[in-house]
Amino acid sequence: STPQATPSRSHSIAVLPGDGVGPEVTQAALTVLDAAQRRFGFGTDRTDVPLGADHYAETGELLTEEMVGRLREHDAILFGAIGSPSVTPGILERGVILALRREMRQAINLRPVRLYPGVPTPIAGLTPERCDLVIVRENTEGAYVAQGSTVHAGTPAQVAVQESVNTWYAVERAVDFAYRLASVRRRRLTLCHKTNVLVEAGKLWTAVMDSVGQRYPEVETDYVHVDAMCMHLPVSPERFDVVVTDNLFGDIVTDLGAVLQGGLGVAASGNLNLDGSAPSMFEPIHGSAPDIAGKGWANPAGACLSLAMMLGHLGEGEAAAAVEAATGAVLAGLPALAGEQMGASTQELGERIAVLVADG
Amino acid sequence: STPQATPSRSHSIAVLPGDGVGPEVTQAALTVLDAAQRRFGFGTDRTDVPLGADHYAETGELLTEEMVGRLREHDAILFGAIGSPSVTPGILERGVILALRREMRQAINLRPVRLYPGVPTPIAGLTPERCDLVIVRENTEGAYVAQGSTVHAGTPAQVAVQESVNTWYAVERAVDFAYRLASVRRRRLTLCHKTNVLVEAGKLWTAVMDSVGQRYPEVETDYVHVDAMCMHLPVSPERFDVVVTDNLFGDIVTDLGAVLQGGLGVAASGNLNLDGSAPSMFEPIHGSAPDIAGKGWANPAGACLSLAMMLGHLGEGEAAAAVEAATGAVLAGLPALAGEQMGASTQELGERIAVLVADG
Ligand SMILES: CC(C)[C@H](C(=O)O)[C@@H](O)C(=O)O
Numbered sequence A, B: 001s002t003p004q005a006t007p008s009r010s011h012s013i014a015v016l017p018g019d020g021v022g023p024e025v026t027q028a029a030l031t032v033l034d035a036a037q038r039r040f041g042f043g044t045d046r047t048d049v050p051l052g053a054d055h056y057a058e059t060g061e062l063l064t065e066e067m068v069g070r071l072r073e074h075d076a077i078l079f080g081a082i083g084s085p086s087v088t089p090g091i092l093e094r095g096v097i098l099a100l101r102r103e104m105r106q107a108i109n110l111r112p113v114r115l116y117p118g119v120p121t122p123i124a125g126l127t128p129e130r131c132d133l134v135i136v137r138e139n140t141e142g143a144y145v146a147q148g149s150t151v152h153a154g155t156p157a158q159v160a161v162q163e164s165v166n167t168w169y170a171v172e173r174a175v176d177f178a179y180r181l182a183s184v185r186r187r188r189l190t191l192c193h194k195t196n197v198l199v200e201a202g203k204l205w206t207a208v209m210d211s212v213g214q215r216y217p218e219v220e221t222d223y224v225h226v227d228a229m230c231m232h233l234p235v236s237p238e239r240f241d242v243v244v245t246d247n248l249f250g251d252i253v254t255d256l257g258a259v260l261q262g263g264l265g266v267a268a269s270g271n272l273n274l275d276g277s278a279p280s281m282f283e284p285i286h287g288s289a290p291d292i293a294g295k296g297w298a299n300p301a302g303a304c305l306s307l308a309m310m311l312g313h314l315g316e317g318e319a320a321a322a323v324e325a326a327t328g329a330v331l332a333g334l335p336a337l338a339g340e341q342m343g344a345s346t347q348e349l350g351e352r353i354a355v356l357v358a359d360g
């Protein structure tokens, strides 16, 4: 593994470490990226983007148009975590994370739910063979349009209406991606919704499933209500290969999926732009965890597995596989999945993963 | 336990067995009710209400105004399960279950999440001591108003808008109930919502929590996003005492709660009318399970625990406690929680529970 002086390929990455443990896990992931670059002979050009609580406190800025322009010039975004007790909940989430997903047209949020061998799961008797599915979450609309209205605020007559907007355009984009993914996996696609209650949105999702399904006759489909999904997912994840769902249900069931995998610290996600108009963004699904920030207690696995997804997306398939395998190997050896009991700091774990990537 | 010739108290119950395994579990619960009546010296006057798939197939009728009138005359409704593959999904759910909840002003759906000793749970290491919480679900509005609109149906321009309507009136009713319940339990109330995204509804729920909380200074409160709830609930249910949430989130997290308890067959619920204008309704949370109907494979525990809730609601506290204890005892001895492996049929289990209730 000799470093290459002039990498044949280079990718430009916007790095958005964010707040709390975000910078810690991102730093660990970048250490792993360094090792992957040396071993597989590619380069990266990294720009740090200071979005987050501190930047907001200093400048009052969330995602600005100017930043959107700058971010668009990159091949991918590596995201840490955002949020701080000093900022009213919702401000940074909507002003940065959700704004990025929307502005970068990150049509879907892809969340693999995979139990790595040797990783303790809270589900009794669950095995890695039985837990290998992918959740495809529509990432730009539904209840996340965050539109609504309030009348008579502060009185007993207050009424709040909250809207979920669902377009054929965005739903088809997500469903088509999900079919395509299923067709190269175990050829099984499950729609997760609540069509018996959310009738209008349900009709649209069902019609899109049927329509797009014509193009994928080899994929078997079924349907599970979101409430039933929360019962099936923990006890029989082997029922699922690819699950496609709306933005809000996706938010919920993917966090449940993370439980099966051993928790937040392990789970990765990709916010994928599918039309090439802007970069995709890769983030561990945990938050900024301000309570443990600065202690080195965050597990960098989620960030490293997100890095692996990013590498795959950039066409660095070998590097992606190496990072995923190395992360899995290090995870398997941990006495605990987070906190002091991990037996090593965030950065030390990043270095262990990097060593395995370097050694091949 | 000599039967009393003239019961000193009598309650009028509308019995709605429904479809599939509904009549089977209801029959088992009624056997238990017979035993409770004999032992505790009260009577019931039972009217069978034929709502469900067969009735719909024969008459085209869902919940009619005339039936609403008749049901209103009862003290409580004992509900089995509704739904059949022969009826388009959603028709019976909306036309019967949701219509009943609305017409009977069943303001909240109360779902205890309690792991009974000896009952196998899929969550590794979970103990009964750590799993004893109650979820209070708003039961009349939110996304369940099922209002929305579709434009350009059947074209790539199709857009479906789905509304969630939240009123101070209904939210306060649910939140006040939850505080009251928490004040006689472990004095801890958690709001479960998604206030960082569903801003308008979130503001209303938060304002109601603060406002009603003035009246319950002894109750400690906290807030958990619905996605985070799906991560915490399986692994640390001991964090929760009473959880209050909206209709849609309640639908989702209560099914996850059922997993902890050992699954659908064990979980009970009460749809409570809080103003005395109409009867409350008690139902196991499982569906009609048409695939196993007629086999005697359904566990009647959910129906019997719902019966216990009904008895408590009718002021038969001793009977309620006896039915709950007997159900718990029979559950603890089962080799499996459902199916042929239960080792006894639905009705045989009802009889076992009845014997324990009779013997005291
Ligand atoms: C932080 C929040 C806005 C976000 C979401 O709701 O999508 C998070 O929960 C996630 O799933 O990435």
Ligand SMILES: CC(C)[C@H](C(=O)O)[C@@H](O)C(=O)O
Pocket: A196, A197, A227, B093, B094, B097, B098, B251, B285
């Ligand atoms: C059958 C369905 C309409 C119902 C609901 O969504 O409320 C059920 O899931 C429940 O939780 O009682």
